[in-house]
Amino acid sequence: MQKNKYPPGDLAIWIFILAELLVFAAFFGAYAFTRLKNVELFNYYQMTLDRNAALLNTLALITSSYFVVRAVADIREDDSKGCKRWLWAAIAMGAFFIVIKGGEYAHHFSAGVTLSSNTFYMFYLSLTFFHFMHVILGMVILAAVALKVGRGGYSADEHTGVETGASYWHMVDLVWLILFPLIYVMR
């Protein structure tokens, strides 16, 4: 009976997700309009970003979302062990993202880039850092869910918490899927 529930997870997380998406949308909109006025500046500094690292991170997040899907599928079959394994795998992918992104930040900061360097870097740092914090929050949520799964806290009949965590993680992934082309690729 849980399987057909819509939206999946707790309704509260959806209100939260929508509010978060609204904040990101506002930032994306601001980026787009500002870029229109400074196309050359944006194109020039875009070339200083590490697109390979960002592509790796994109793959990491998509893979992690796939792992989360497998985790939800497992708990629906009452397989707590499998669910827990997939969740930790997803968290590991999140950690991979953090490390790669941290490397990018280290590179930029050592080159003396700050929020005040120019408008492009201001947006680049603000948007990616805001998303970065969401990856960390998502990992904390997934870890909390994984720990509860480990204690046998969820079952095929009652796994709202797993779906709630999964929904939030997909949101984090989705935002990156817009952020990556918008900031790193589109010219």
Added chain:
Amino acid sequence: MQYSSQAVAKPYFIAAIGLFVGQILFGLILGLQYVLGDFLFPEIPFNVARMVHTNLLIVWLLFGFMGAAYYLVPEESERELESPGLAIAMFWIFLVAGALTILGYLLVPYAGLAQLTGNDLLPTMGREFLEQPTITKLGIVVVALSFLYNIGMTVLKGRKTVVSLVLLIGLTGLAVFFLFSFYNPDNLVLDKFFWWWVVHLWVEGVWELILGSILAFVLIKTTGVDREVIEKWLYIIIAMTLITGIIGTGHHYYWIGTPEYWQWWGSVFSAMEPIPFFMMTVFAFNMVNKRRREHPNKAAVLWALGTATMAFLGAGVWGFLHTLAPVNYYTHGSQITAAHGHMAFYGAYVMIVLTMISYAMPMLRGRTAANSNKSQVLEMWSFWLMTIAIVFITLFLTAAGILQVFLQRMGENPLPFMVVQEKVALFYWLREIAGLVFLIGLLTYVASFFVGNDEPEAKTAG
């Protein structure tokens, strides 16, 4: 009243209402000085009246919050207050210190007051809302610490609920951010930067947690809706409040010497600040619609719904009006700010304190749940008089603000400040009339405590 120590809330509430009356009287003096510049000069100059008006507001709201916490926490924690004696002692210390400070404002020139209270030893005076002499500020810290100790120990030793924990976080934040009033750097940019940590992070951060938890408490009591449902809402609301409110502080950092990115951060995050207020409106009306019983205290339910609505309008909508950097470029510090300030403070914080007083006072005065019908009817009259009056005050100030921005800051030939003030005087007169209606509403409110006391309690219909 389930615990006898809840009774300490009563003097706090009475003091709050008394100071509220004082605040409004000074508001009327101030409103008149906008149009008759030398009214009561030199006895009460404009800057002194303004200082008394705003400081009394903050102080009576603090009295209200403390009273609310003293009433709410024992009931949530299911035990007596840690130390009722300490609560009463702090009440008198706070009241006497507050009264002396106000007398100091009125009787001694401000510079003299600074000298008298040794401001040069640790200079903290002279900033809007933080005008109190340093010694008063130290007193506030002592009162706040004792209060936190009292409330904190009661919460930690008793049943822990989401409502009491959110309240405790809010109150702790209130005390912590007040400490920034002691930080007074010579650099004007840094000074302003941290000044907002008290002023903004109070009203758009930790005070919202206090507001949310008091509202949740009153709704649990009056609607009988499951605590779990209400607590879940409270969680989302405070999460959104903190996400938007903390970085949203940036909307005060435009063009004051801070880095440019604050214009973006401030605009985007503060533009989202209406969301938690909107959630609060949806939440309150939903809970009342889903109510499982008819509470005989109809006035308290009315105040609760009023808070949720007016906080959204005043803080949310009127805040959004001028929060975006390109708009604020023109409206900064105009009458639009004053319009927002009036409705936001009334809608969010005045009304939540009055909600709590309305809910708790009947029990504190020996009733079982509610006042007599007669008293409640009068109280609801006062609700509508004050609320409608503040709506008109806000609309008139908004009109004055739009005209002011248009004449003084836009167009080919911007006019000087004082010329524009003359031109918008009509709106100031209208605002003063609305202010008189507010005073009538407030006097009606006070009267509601004195009528129908010998009549039986209101019963629920059916």
